Amino acid sequence: MKYKRMRKVTLLLIVLMGVFIGIIIVSAEEPQDDGDEANAENVKPGIEVLLDDHLDWIEGKRVGLITNPTGVTSDLESSIDVLYDHPDVNLTALYGPEHGIRGEREAGEHVDSYIDEKTGLPVYSLYGETWKPTEEMLEDVDVLLYDIQDIDSNVYTYIYTLGFAMEAAAGQDKELIVLDRPNPNGGTKVEGPVRFEDAVSFMGRFLLPIRHGMTVGELATMWNTEYGLDTDVKVAEMEDWERTMSFEDTGLPWVMTSPNIPTEDSAHLYSGTELLDDTNLSEGLGTTRPFELVGAPWIDAEDLAEDMNNLELPGVKFRPANFTPTSGEYEGELVGGVQIHIDDPLKIDQVELGLHLIDVMRNQDPEKFEMSDNYAELIGDPEAADMLSNGEPVDDIMASWGDELNTWVKDVRNPYLLYPPYPEDPISSEDILATVTELEESGDIMDDGAAHDLKLHVKAVGQYEKKEAVDKVIKHMKGFKKLIDAQKENNLISDKAQVKLQQKADAILAQ
Numbered sequence: 001m002k003y004k005r006m007r008k009v010t011l012l013l014i015v016l017m018g019v020f021i022g023i024i025i026v027s028a029e030e031p032q033d034d035g036d037e038a039n040a041e042n043v044k045p046g047i048e049v050l051l052d053d054h055l056d057w058i059e060g061k062r063v064g065l066i067t068n069p070t071g072v073t074s075d076l077e078s079s080i081d082v083l084y085d086h087p088d089v090n091l092t093a094l095y096g097p098e099h100g101i102r103g104e105r106e107a108g109e110h111v112d113s114y115i116d117e118k119t120g121l122p123v124y125s126l127y128g129e130t131w132k133p134t135e136e137m138l139e140d141v142d143v144l145l146y147d148i149q150d151i152d153s154n155v156y157t158y159i160y161t162l163g164f165a166m167e168a169a170a171g172q173d174k175e176l177i178v179l180d181r182p183n184p185n186g187g188t189k190v191e192g193p194v195r196f197e198d199a200v201s202f203m204g205r206f207l208l209p210i211r212h213g214m215t216v217g218e219l220a221t222m223w224n225t226e227y228g229l230d231t232d233v234k235v236a237e238m239e240d241w242e243r244t245m246s247f248e249d250t251g252l253p254w255v256m257t258s259p260n261i262p263t264e265d266s267a268h269l270y271s272g273t274e275l276l277d278d279t280n281l282s283e284g285l286g287t288t289r290p291f292e293l294v295g296a297p298w299i300d301a302e303d304l305a306e307d308m309n310n311l312e313l314p315g316v317k318f319r320p321a322n323f324t325p326t327s328g329e330y331e332g333e334l335v336g337g338v339q340i341h342i343d344d345p346l347k348i349d350q351v352e353l354g355l356h357l358i359d360v361m362r363n364q365d366p367e368k369f370e371m372s373d374n375y376a377e378l379i380g381d382p383e384a385a386d387m388l389s390n391g392e393p394v395d396d397i398m399a400s401w402g403d404e405l406n407t408w409v410k411d412v413r414n415p416y417l418l419y420p421p422y423p424e425d426p427i428s429s430e431d432i433l434a435t436v437t438e439l440e441e442s443g444d445i446m447d448d449g450a451a452h453d454l455k456l457h458v459k460a461v462g463q464y465e466k467k468e469a470v471d472k473v474i475k476h477m478k479g480f481k482k483l484i485d486a487q488k489e490n491n492l493i494s495d496k497a498q499v500k501l502q503q504k505a506d507a508i509l510a511q
Contacts, residue, residue, distance in 0.1 A: 042251030044239035046179030046217070047071065047079045047147055051086065054236055057143070057177060059088055064141035066095040066126070066165055068158075070149035070181075070255045079147045079179070084119050091121065092140045097148060097161040098127040098258070127157065132164040135172055143175040149257050150216050151267040152185045154195060154208040155274055155378065158257075159219055163206055166220060170231040178235045180217035180418075182250050184267040187213045187243035187419065191271065191351035193381035193401035194408045209405055210351050210380065211271040213243075214413065222416040225499045241419055246345040260290040265342055272350030273340070273357065275379060278372040281361055282335050286325030293323050295337015297330060298368050299361055305338045307360045315347030316340050337361075355394045362391065411435075415503040427507045429462035432480075435504060439497045450492040454501070457483055461508075474509060481505050 050057065063083065065071075071079035080101070083091045094101055094116055101116070101123055113125045124137045138144075144165055148158045162178070169176040192210025206223055214222070217235035224231050247254060247264045256262045261270060266289075273291040276283040284293035295301065301320035308318040321339040325331055342348065362369040376385040387397045414427070433455060440451045457480050464472035481502060488498040 041240045042074055043182060043241045043245070045074060045181055045252065046236035046238055047082065048073055049239060050145075050177065050179055050236040051082070054234075055088060057175075057234060057236075058145075060090075061142040061175075062090050062092045062140055064093040064095060064138065064144045065091060065147065066097065066144060066161065067147045068097055068101055068257075070257050071147035071179075072253070072255055074252055076253055076255075079145075080116075080119065083145075084121070091119070093137070094119075094121050094123045095126050095133065095137070095144075095165070096123055098157045126161050126164065131161070133168040133172075138168065138172050138174055141174060143177060144169055145177050145179055146216065146220075147179040147181075148216070149181050149255065150183065151257055151261060151270055152183050152211055152213065153271040153274065154192075154210055154212060154380065156270070159216060160206070162216060162220060163223055166223065166229050166231040166233060169233075170229050175232045175234070176220075178217045178220045178233065180215050180235055180238050182238065182241050182245065182247055182252065183213065183215050183243075184247035184264060185211070185213075185271075185348075185350075186246055186346050187215065187417070188346070189213055189349070190405065190409050190413065191349060192405070193379065193384050194404055195380035196382065209401075209408065210275075212413070214416075215241075215418070218416050218418050221418070222413065225416070225496050226412060228496070235418065237418055243417075243419055244346065248345070260285060262288075262290070264345070266291045268342055268345040268348060269340055269350060269353070272348070272352070272354035275351070275354035276358060278375045278378045279358065280329070280368075280370040281358065282325065282328070282330055282337065284323070284325075286327035286331060287323050289339060293321055293337060293339050294357055294361075295321070295323070295335045296361060296368070297333055297335055298365050299336040300364060301336040301338060303364065304336070304360060308338060308356065311356055311360075313353055313356065314349060315344045316342055316353060352394065352398060355388065355397060358388060359391070359394055366391070411438075414507065415500055417507070427504055429458045429465055429508075432458045432501065432504050432508075433462075435500055439493070439500065444494040444497040445492070446494070447487075447492040450487045453483065454480075454487075477505050477508050 065080060065083060067079050073079070073082060080091075080094065083089045113128070114123050115121070116123050124133065126133065133144075146162050146165060148161075150156065150159055166176055168174070190209055190211060190213040194209050195207045197207065206227065212219070217237060220233055221235060223229060224233050241250065247267065254264050257267065261267055269291045273283050273294055276294055281296050282294060284290040287293050295304070301322055305318045305320040318338040319341060322334060322336050324334050340353075371389050375389070376382040379385050379388070381401060383400055384397055387400060410431070436445065436451060436454045436458065439445045445451045445454070457476065461473055461476045461480065464476065484493070484498055484501050484505070487493045488495070
């Protein structure tokens with residue numbers, strides 16, 4: 001009996017061990033959930049938000065789409081195909097920016113209009129004989145959609161295609177909807193001089209600094225008010241995007257925005273290394289790493305890397321690199337320089353980086369360095385161009401535009417931001433009071449009593465701010481918004497005044 005009991009126990013232990021081992025094997029084979037990844041939410045781009053939440057904006061209307069290869073869903077489906085195949089969308093025309101809707105054209109190459117083989121729809125070029133959609137181009141369209149990935153620079157043509165489309169939509173009584181996408185560099189840094197008016201061309205049509213720190217939806221909202229475009233514009237805002245995200249944080253797939261912006265790293269550097277254009281320095285065009293490889297034939301790569309690393313610029317490191325471009329100014333010629341490696345894209349001060357690269361490379365052999373007469377149009381400021389040409393310190397060059405940039409950021413840009421977190425410098429009741437005074441002086445507040453009531457309301461908010469009575473501030477700012485709407489309904493203030501004051505009020509409430 002004892003032997004039988006022992007045998008049963010032994011068999012039971014063997015069975016239990018087998019089950020236990022089986023559980024271990026199965027567990028090892030099953031993919032393990034990463035808590036962070038499981039809980040992370042990918043950003044939802046504007047094309048998906050439109051179709052999920054705002055289909056009523058385009059139902060029953062003839063739809064035109066301005067796009068290129070970056071217009072995709074989070075599953076890499078083309079916005080063209082998604083809209084064309086949707087049973088409730090009547091897609092009637094396509095519009096291509098620089099490089100075309102399929103990205104088949106080189107930089108600066110004019111694009112002709114044609115019929116898209118896949119859909120049979122007409123494709124109208126907005127980078128050829130005309131930059132602005134003509135009446136003929138829009139005759140079969142009631143609403144224009146804009147779905148293109150931007151890279152946060154004032155010398156990148158896509159955003160100006162948006163501006164021209166807004167002007168055409170306003171002039172021809174069409175609606176325009178921006179399907180918003182992330183700023184790949186986040187949205188907290190703004191750099192460079194605000195473009196001076198004489199430097200306005202296609203690439204620089206609106207007065208932006210080199211790096212604007214906005215999404216295309218925010219740009220459209222700002223331009224519509226600041227430039228009085230009077231476009232019937234809406235923004236399909238992204239879900240779960242924040243200004244502290246680099247593109248890598250969004251969970252979205254990267255699609256090269258143009259032939260020379262193949263990777264996120266290219267976009268993280270472009271606003272800086274693009275400043276090497278209009279000089280005889282190479283920004284890496286004709287290599288597999290444009291805007292990451294920089295140099296010139298006379299540059300000593302080791303010395304350049306050492307000098308740049310000694311500056312301890314945030315977010316980047318430099319490796320000596322020699323490369324031979326397959327096209328461009330130094331085609332087939334050995335170029336000495338550096339490859340810029342990124343530690344943290346959100347820490348990079350791109351414009352400062354670009355200026356230091358020019359400064360250090362010029363100083364290796366000043367007699368060989370050349371800068372074109374068009375450089376002022378590139379950087380957007382003739383004073384800064386002259387200072388750079390004369391070899392003045394980078395810090396002094398950046399200080400030369402500091403006051404104007406700060407004013408632009410605070411008074412022009414910040415009121416139109418759509419996504420948190422809001423500006424690092426909090427908006428206060430004093431800011432709103434100053435805005436009321438400016439709008440009164442400009443004639444956008446047309447009634448003295450309206451201005452008095454607005455100021456009185458804001459001063460009350462200021463008293464609660466001093467007491468840090470947050471609930472009272474929120475209550476009175478909501479009342480302030482109602483006052484603004486009432487004044488607009490009674491034609492006491494302009495559309496511009498309503499938008500500016502409402503958005504400043506929203507910023508305080510968000511804080």
